[in-house]
Amino acid sequence: MVGLAGTFVPYSRAFHYHPQAAIYTGAFAGMCSSGVIQNIYELIAVSVVGALIYTLLRNKFVGVGGKLGAIAFTAVASVVLVKGVAW
Numbered sequence: 001m002v003g004l005a006g007t008f009v010p011y012s013r014a015f016h017y018h019p020q021a022a023i024y025t026g027a028f029a030g031m032c033s034s035g036v037i038q039n040i041y042e043l044i045a046v047s048v049v050g051a052l053i054y055t056l057l058r059n060k061f062v063g064v065g066g067k068l069g070a071i072a073f074t075a076v077a078s079v080v081l082v083k084g085v086a087w
Helices: 002-006 018-029 038-058 067-086
Strands: none
Touching: 002 018, 002 038, 018 038, 038 067
């Protein structure tokens, strides 16, 4: 439903398809268990890490499937790793 709602978000043509792809990446990251992301601060951290990774890899792996899911996985895994090391 998040992906469907994201298709209705207006955006400038200068961004190409990136706003919709970012919404799908966030939807993939949001599919993790509530036991993994337990509070709003961790959710914000996953969002920031995912946005940074997406921005850095924007022009890489063009046409390769699974890029958005891999970015979401990497963002969640890195936050969980940092959380595990910090505790």
